[in-house]
Amino acid sequence: MKVLVADDDIIVRKLLNKLLSSWGYQVVLAADGDEAWKVLNDSDPPQIAVLDWVMSGKTGIEICAECQKAGLSVYRILLTAKEKDEEMMYALDQGAHDFKSKPIKPEILKSRLAVGKRLVEAIQDTMRAERLAAVGSLVAGVAHHFNNLNLPVLMYASSILKKTDLDTKTRKKVEKIEKAAIEAGDLTEKLMSIASNKHQKKELADLNHLTNDAIEINSITFDKDEISVRTDLKSIPKVLIDINDIRHVVVNLLGNACHALIASPEKKIIIKTGMENNQLYLQVTDTGCGIAANKLQKIFSPFYSEKGEFAEPESPFYKVKGVGIGLYASKNIATDHGGDITVKSQVGHGSTFTLWLPVA
Numbered sequence: 001m002k003v004l005v006a007d008d009d010i011i012v013r014k015l016l017n018k019l020l021s022s023w024g025y026q027v028v029l030a031a032d033g034d035e036a037w038k039v040l041n042d043s044d045p046p047q048i049a050v051l052d053w054v055m056s057g058k059t060g061i062e063i064c065a066e067c068q069k070a071g072l073s074v075y076r077i078l079l080t081a082k083e084k085d086e087e088m089m090y091a092l093d094q095g096a097h098d099f100k101s102k103p104i105k106p107e108i109l110k111s112r113l114a115v116g117k118r119l120v121e122a123i124q125d126t127m128r129a130e131r132l133a134a135v136g137s138l139v140a141g142v143a144h145h146f147n148n149l150n151l152p153v154l155m156y157a158s159s160i161l162k163k164t165d166l167d168t169k170t171r172k173k174v175e176k177i178e179k180a181a182i183e184a185g186d187l188t189e190k191l192m193s194i195a196s197n198k199h200q201k202k203e204l205a206d207l208n209h210l211t212n213d214a215i216e217i218n219s220i221t222f223d224k225d226e227i228s229v230r231t232d233l234k235s236i237p238k239v240l241i242d243i244n245d246i247r248h249v250v251v252n253l254l255g256n257a258c259h260a261l262i263a264s265p266e267k268k269i270i271i272k273t274g275m276e277n278n279q280l281y282l283q284v285t286d287t288g289c290g291i292a293a294n295k296l297q298k299i300f301s302p303f304y305s306e307k308g309e310f311a312e313p314e315s316p317f318y319k320v321k322g323v324g325i326g327l328y329a330s331k332n333i334a335t336d337h338g339g340d341i342t343v344k345s346q347v348g349h350g351s352t353f354t355l356w357l358p359v360a
């Protein structure tokens with residue numbers, strides 16, 4: 001994390017630079033208040049500022065007040081020779097987040113900086129989540145309108161193809177239109193699933209029944225890719241779910257498993273259901289390419305995909321398409337149901353994704 005140290009005393013600057021760098025911070029130095037203000041208004045400003053109160057140019061207090069006025073979110077620690085309570089209260093009132101009298105013990109400064117870092121990270125996390133939610137509903141809204149425009153294209157292309165008197169050239173062209181419209185429809189459906197479904201229609205459902213439905217939906221791919229599917233579905237109580245949403249999750253997991261098996265000598269998928277620790281589970285295991293440990297968290301991020309254009313030419317995922325929404329949307333659906341999706345994987349041996357749902 002980037003930290004600005006502004007102090008007109010070169011010895012203090014050097015000392016703080018050495019200490020903060022040794023604690024892993026990226027230090028930016030300013031020799032007076034005007035220079036500090038310039039740094040804080042850069043395109044990539046520091047997230048924490050350690051400011052002297054009295055400096056040439058703007059004072060530390062003036063910088064705090066101006067940051068507050070301009071809405072700059074930098075975490076401001078005032079480090080000063082002043083030590084009266086009234087001075088501390090004045091500094092905090094003016095916009096400082098923390099106040100410490102000099103001389104400061106290095107370990108205390110280290111702890112104060114750690115507090116600042118935690119706060120900055122928490123704010124960044126919240127902002128990221130809010131931005132994602134906003135982007136999500138925007139994308140889903142656009143996708144919805146696009147889908148409405150795409151439907152007549154698909155309908156008319158399909159109805160033209162039903163004609164028997166089409167010449168070969170025209171038929172080929174219309175087939176291309178139909179194929180593109182089908183792909184556009186798949187894509188928009190995925191994009192629409194990003195927005196959280198606030199209108200879930202929950203009902204008591206049989207997870208085993210739903211699993212068999214999802215297998216049926218993927219059966220053409222299983223046959224085409226010669227994938228053997230084994231099920232081990234235990235007798236479990238009904239669960240309160242939005243059937244369409246949860247079926248969507250299982251179809252996604254099965255689709256990913258099929259892609260993972262593309263280059264595997266052993267093409268097996270095992271689907272299990274059962275109950276553990278008062279939770280129902282549905283587990284999809286494949287004997288596919290597996291996922292590296294450092295990617296196990298990333299795969300649930302929106303738009304994270306290693307397929308198609310995101311894949312290296314030698315990757316088994318090179319020839320399949322991916323948007324990177326399947327797992328993100330599936331995890332959201334699972335958490336909206338009070339459940340979760342967990343994953344275990346070993347590169348070269350396969351993966352197991354488990355959907356957990358609370359017992360109704």
Ligand SMILES: Nc1ncnc2c1ncn2[C@@H]1O[C@H](COP(=O)(O)OP(=O)(O)OP(=O)(O)O)[C@@H](O)[C@H]1O
Nearest residue numbers: 256257260290299305306307322323324325326327
């Ligand atoms: N069973 C699996 N085996 C190996 N890698 C997997 C598996 N499931 C997911 N992944 C990895 O996680 C990434 C993200 O998966 P996700 O389903 O979110 O997106 P996608 O499949 O790439 O695209 P789509 O939006 O069409 O589902 C995949 O691109 C792939 O790299």
Ligand SMILES: [Mg+2]
Nearest residue numbers: 252256326327
């Ligand atoms: Mg997927």
